[in-house]
Amino acid sequence: MTQPIVILTGAGISKESGLDTFRDADGIWAKVRIEDVATPEAFARNPARVQEFFNTRRRGLLNPNIQPNAAHRALARLEAEWPSEVVLVTQNIDDLHERAGSRNLRHIHGELLKARCASCGDVRECRADLAVAMVCQSCGEAGGLRPHVVWFGEMPFDLDAVYAALSRCGTFISIGTSGNVYPAAGFVAEARANGAHTVELNLEPSEGRTLFAEADHGPATSIVPAYVERLLKAARV
Numbered sequence: 001m002t003q004p005i006v007i008l009t010g011a012g013i014s015k016e017s018g019l020d021t022f023r024d025a026d027g028i029w030a031k032v033r034i035e036d037v038a039t040p041e042a043f044a045r046n047p048a049r050v051q052e053f054f055n056t057r058r059r060g061l062l063n064p065n066i067q068p069n070a071a072h073r074a075l076a077r078l079e080a081e082w083p084s085e086v087v088l089v090t091q092n093i094d095d096l097h098e099r100a101g102s103r104n105l106r107h108i109h110g111e112l113l114k115a116r117c118a119s120c121g122d123v124r125e126c127r128a129d130l131a132v133a134m135v136c137q138s139c140g141e142a143g144g145l146r147p148h149v150v151w152f153g154e155m156p157f158d159l160d161a162v163y164a165a166l167s168r169c170g171t172f173i174s175i176g177t178s179g180n181v182y183p184a185a186g187f188v189a190e191a192r193a194n195g196a197h198t199v200e201l202n203l204e205p206s207e208g209r210t211l212f213a214e215a216d217h218g219p220a221t222s223i224v225p226a227y228v229e230r231l232l233k234a235a236r237v
Ligand code: APR
Pocket: 009, 010, 011, 012, 013, 015, 016, 021, 022, 023, 024, 027, 091, 092, 109, 175, 176, 177, 178, 179, 180, 181, 201, 202, 203, 204, 206, 218, 219, 220, 221
C-alpha cells in the first residue's frame, strides 16, 4: 500500500527557471535587507519602498522568459501518477508549480500574484504594480493594499493542514530549500517523528542535513525528475 507524500519546496526549485534564491551568494538578501522590505514594520515605515520591492519581483515573474522547469513538471507528474495523496507545500511565492500542473498546493508564504487589503482582508489576483494610494475594490479604503505575502514576524498560511499532512505521510521530500526559516525548516523533524522516510533533494546539503534519512545533491532539474521516476517505478512493481 503506497502512502501519502508531502513535498516541501523552496527558492532552489525555481532557480533554473531564472528566479533568484535568497541566501545564495547572488541571492536576494545579498542585495537588500529583510528589515527594509519584508517586515510589517518596514511597510508601516516606508510602504512605497516595500511595494517597489515586490512590484519589481512581480514584473520579473511575469516576464515570458520565466517558465516552469523540469523539476516543477516532475512534481506535477508525481501528483498525477502517485497512487496515494501528494501534498505540495511551497515556501515560494511564484506560480511556477501551478503553471506546471500541480493542484494540491499550499503556499505557506503567500503568493506574489495576489494582493490583500489590510482594511477588509479581501484577497484577489494582482498582476500589476501595487501603489500605496490604490483603493481596495472591495471596501473602498485606500492605503491598505499589500502583497498577499507572509513577511518576517507574520504567521505563515495553512499550517494546520500542513501538520495534518505531515502526521499521515509515509515520505517527506524537501527540495531547494536551505532549511533556515521556521516553521518550514522544522517540517522534516515533524515528519520523522511521525515515522516518515525523509529525503533531501538540494544543490548542496542544507542546515537540516542530519535529519534526512536519504539525500541527493545536484541541480533540481536533474535530480528531481530522476527521483520521481524512481519513486513511480518502485510503486508499479
Ligand atoms: N537546484 C536545487 N537546489 C538549489 C539550486 C538548484 N538549481 N540552486 C540553489 N539551490 C538551493 C541552495 O543550495 C539553497 O539550499 O536552494 C536553497 C535556497 O535556499 P534559500 O535561498 O534560503 O531559499 P529558501 O530556503 O526557499 O528560503 C526560505 O526564507 O527569505 C525567506 O520567505 C523567504 O521563502 C523564503 C524562505
